């Protein structure tokens with residue numbers, strides 16, 4: 001799908017990465033907040049706040065949907081520190097022109113390959129900020145490290161974010177689990193990982209063979225079985241929250257994903273597990289930035305029906 005070119009001046013003023021006040025995140029009781037605004041082929045966006053650093057990872061919903069979801073949390077678009085993009089597929093970037101039109105100084109950060117692809121495919125002449133894989137960039141107290149993943153895009157990445165003792169990693173849109181992915185997800189307390197499809201549902205489902213081959217290729221998407229293998233490699237009692245993202249609406253379901261992953265989830269004895277529902281924002285999740293504190297579910301101003309669609313599995317009893 002072609003996106004409209006941006007009507008912005010070619011020479012846009014340089015926009016340094018915002019350095020928010022670190023005062024709040026230096027407090028031992030600082031909270032991290034996470035909310036999936038959308039997940040799946042209909043559009044992906046994840047809000048993550050670590051103290052006063054507020055990040056949007058991917059902007060694959062409509063601009064209106066993103067602005068609305070932020071407003072539900074009492075946030076204006078201008079309060080975002082930056083937007084991080086995983087890759088140039090439309091379900092991850094479609095709101096970028098609309099966000100920039102509403103908030104021209106909002107930093108949009110991506111790998112060089114993604115930046116070039118956005119320019120070539122969509123004609124976007126934006127002052128992107130390049131993030132180099134395996135090189136950490138600090139946004140206030142938050143260290144952001146992109147890492148390359150195998151997917152049919154120019155230079156797709158996942159992200160590992162560290163703020164004091166809280167570490168978070170997102171790995172979505174990848175066809176195979178590489179040692180780099182395992183390394184970057186290891187020791188993270190909060191994980192958002194793709195569980196795209198059940199192999200049998202995809203094989204027997206309505207997709208054309210060409211699309212099935214693309215999805216199952218090494219540059220496609222993770223099956224539930226592959227996600228289980230990844231979890232086995234990074235599992236442990238240090239994981240507090242796992243969020244399964246980018247589920248196919250045709251070739252998977254939250255219940256099927258949980259069934260396929262059940263043996264691997266036993267290796268996460270202290271973790272809550274949430275499965276993202278497509279098309280509706282999830283609840284606001286809260287975590288302590290300091291280590292060793294029990295995280296808590298935030299009281300988000302959401303409709304009860306939305307909470308039900310974001311399926312959660314309570315943590316299993318385990319060592320404190």
Ligand SMILES: [Zn+2]
Nearest residue numbers: 087089151173
């Ligand atoms: Zn993709």
Ligand SMILES: [Zn+2]
Nearest residue numbers: 041089091173
């Ligand atoms: Zn995608």
